[in-house]
Amino acid sequence: MSTIMILFIIPFTLASLFPYFEGQTLSSPFANKGQWNLMQASIGISPMHMQLLHNDKVIMFDRTDFGHSYLPLSNGRCRMDPFDTALKLDCSAHSVLYDIPTNAFRPLMIQTDTWCSSGSVLPNGTLIQTGGYNDGERNIRMFTPCFDETCDWIEFPSLLSQRRWYATNQILPDARVIVIGGRRQFNYEFLPKTPNPKNSPSSSIPLNFLQQTTDRSENNLYPFVHLLPDGNLFIFANTKSVLFDYKQNSVIKHFPPIPGEDPRNYPSSGSSVLLPLDENLGAPEAEVVVCGGAPRGSFESAARGGFMKALGTCGRIKVTDPNPSWVMENMPMPRAMGDMLLLPNGDVVIVNGVGEGTAGWEHGRDPVLTPVIFRPSQMVNRFSVMAAASRARLYHSSAVLLKDGRVLVGGSNPHVFYNFTGVEYPTDFSLEAFSPPYLAPDFDPVRPTIRYITNNNVLGYRVFCYVTFTVANYGSASDVSIRIVAPSFTTHSFGQNQRMVVLKLSGVTYLAGQAYYATVVGPSTAEIAPPGYYLLFVVHKGVPSSGSWVQVM
Template sequence: MSTITIMILIPFILASLFPYFEAQTLSSTFANQGQWNLVQPSVGISAMHMQLLHNDKIIMFDRTDFGHSYLPLSNGRCRMDPNDIALKVDCSAHSVLYDVPTNTLRPLMIQTDTWCSSGSVLPNGTLIQTGGYNDGERSIRMFTPCFDETCDWVEFPGLLSQRRWYATNQILPDARVIVVGGRRQFNYEFLPKTPSPNSSPSSIPLNFLQQTSDRSENNLYPFVHLLPDGNLFIFANTKSVLFDYKQNSVIKEFPPIPGGDPRNYPSSGSSVLLPLDENLASLEAEVVVCGGAPRGSFESAARGNFVQALGTCGRIKVTDPNPNWVMENMPMPRAMGDMLLLPNGDVVITNGVGAGTAGWEHGHDPVLTPVLFRPSETVNRFSVMAPASRPRLYHSSAVLLRDGRVLVGGSNPHVFYNFTGVEYPTDLSLEAFSPPYLALDFDPVRPTIRYITNNNVLGYRVFCYVTFTVPNFASASEVSVKIVAPSFTTHSFGQNQRMVVLKLSGVTYLAGEAYYATVVGPSTAEIAPPGYYLLFVVHKGVPSSGSWVQVM
């Protein structure tokens, strides 16, 4: 072939190879920075609160005193509420049941106002949802998942002992729920109520909440984590305690987080309890708190001065005899970020702003890029991910899905559904962030769960066998089995979120690409309260899709 012929053919050869090079580049980018996809352009409401249920449906809701939503109630239903401050007769939905596998949704009927409420999932899978505003402040609502179109909210107005607005819920080892705090509520109570001559009063004072309250009320939505010893870690404003709820006693006061700046609403940092690893000789519990806003930011934002958010994370190993905070810097400052545990043990921080605080019009400079935090690494623990296309500010939310994606929704920086003439319109869409481990590059080492013994029930200290396939198996040392309790996410905190790394007795080869892992159910209900969890097999840092299991 002559040189002239080769020169003529080069452009055609390059053109034919361009799609290959482009695909390789896209794949490489995905494998390093993840990928965003628009899932639903509109679900009709703004997803202020979200909870994944064990039938792969997500219940989401905003507030009822918000005016007409963009989703009508079905079957000609209307909400009649003489106490509503927006509409006395409202034929639009303020709650939605979103089906993840089919990407479809169904409007739900909710009567009392759910604005800034809280929730937990009971061991039977029922969401118990508490408090709110106006006629919802003392309400209890329940939603039991079903596999048809019949289930809806059931409400019990006035059953809470106190107004619970901006409170936090935590499921307990005995299957009760503790409801902590709320605006001007320096107390807690338990659900379900069990009245008896020897029972505790309906609400119990918690002086720690009063001590940490300030004019801006930077101790709302306190960060509450159930620890392996059965006590609670409670963080409010800048301080935290080890709390024995059975004896109504503060066991230990931890050092204040360095810097003196508040981390709870409206400063709105976020927090997670890092995975509890049952393979360790001594179980460790470590809490991370990231982001927030400097003291005084709320008042400054009200005057039009948007102060840069906090750019630090603090870690404290609460099981140490003398625990102290270890501080490190995030790649960028962030308030109103959502922290979620990923199946491989990493933490994703998404949504939020770089300046200002939570509150109407109080956030500026949206942070579009999630970051991954790898707590097990000794250096370079943070990685910046691909940017989203939509700002997610006040009242945005995020949950982990069974397939390993992170679903985000919401953003109401304006009163009512305001889409015009504003800098950051209300957002009714849903987007999904696919972390790098979902890239096709990792398919050769990605496990697929085939079978879980005992009908997907994990008994305490009971052996269980998880059969999985993987094309290119590395070694048993590269395998772990983890269970994740999905969070009730609102206002930058995933209530009840936890991950347990199950004790792994071994991995056995079966045939072809098939193996089975022998694991032991959680040691105690303090480590994993009874209920539904997502079980993941992780191989070389790449997780399978999750399978629902019930711990009992």
């Protein structure tokens, strides 16, 4: 990056992003580059999967066949599994429930192997978790949040029609979950079970696009899937993408391949987000971003000890355009295995990953410690480099957005088993939180605080809702937006089910003192916002409030 570009990013983009500070100098490093904090030195497992739940807890898990973890199960429990490849009797936990307000955690009990599995949260807040490896490959597990210490995993054996290892889940407008792909699985299925077009209630449905885009018989894993406002799915696999009508099992449109001919899905392990859907535009535009990954041949090269430089490009495509095309731009540094998360103000943070190599055991080098923030609404200089973390997060790391706007980061285990000595990148059991610049005290004068949401925090479709908030230095209605965010199930560099909707804002009314209320309209359709729990944020002058849980229904 040139010196001119660095000078432009650090002192000036904050002024344009936060108009309140235009013409002022921000001397705080936190306000320019964010801040890292260590939350837990060890939780006893290395979470490769994370999901924020609506009771302000994060459920995390890795795999059961690493051998024993460093967190014992409670109450003398043990897991007996004759199919486990490491331990037949295991009295350690492979899942934890992390409580955000208290920064505490407790062990959970998983019976079968969840390695490289997938998940979605149902409208009632229950996490439905699908597949895995070995004896877990066709199993479904459910976790229903509770507000005491009683909830734990419930497992349902052999409910999936196919083995789902490296599959992708997406919650649908009718509250079903579609499970797509997996290793050597060029098909999809629905949960709960419903008849497919051939009226066979239990079988999977072929998806030839997955077979057509695979590199090898086992590769085309964790496809990027986004639900679009018209109810169809955008599915991206390696270099190609389609508009898919899952109701008719029909590909409606083939999009142009992403330039460069390098794959972006696992094990290349780029990442992808659907940018915020803005209901104030009438019919929301849908734009997908795909960033990073590893060049073609990286996996084979790393297996031989040669670590190729990761990809440094991002591609954007507005899939609602009549003739969409990719627009490419460069990130500040190359990155594979990075996690892309939507921030409450509409920016995107890219965190974790490596600068060389690819996903796989011992296949990554040159950890990328610095997150970058991508500001898609800016015309130029859209990337800003953030403060560096102190810990490398390589293979099997993960990240989720929290209610207060921080990003919780954990995991990193590039080894077949837990390994802490004699390796360049030891297994990591810690949890860290990255606070983006908008959380700096410098922005407190324009930071809103949510006081009240009508209808008992329920957002009905096309129903008016009033959000009362306070702010010390209010600008104008044009400085305010109300956004809802569906928390992601994050694993292997992709946040499944992640989405943001900017609600239609009818106006902002002054109440008294520092209090105002915004009149907004609930999502127009379930295709734009499927039913379920979301975090609602008030954003004022680019600075978000802490989130409040709402239920869209």
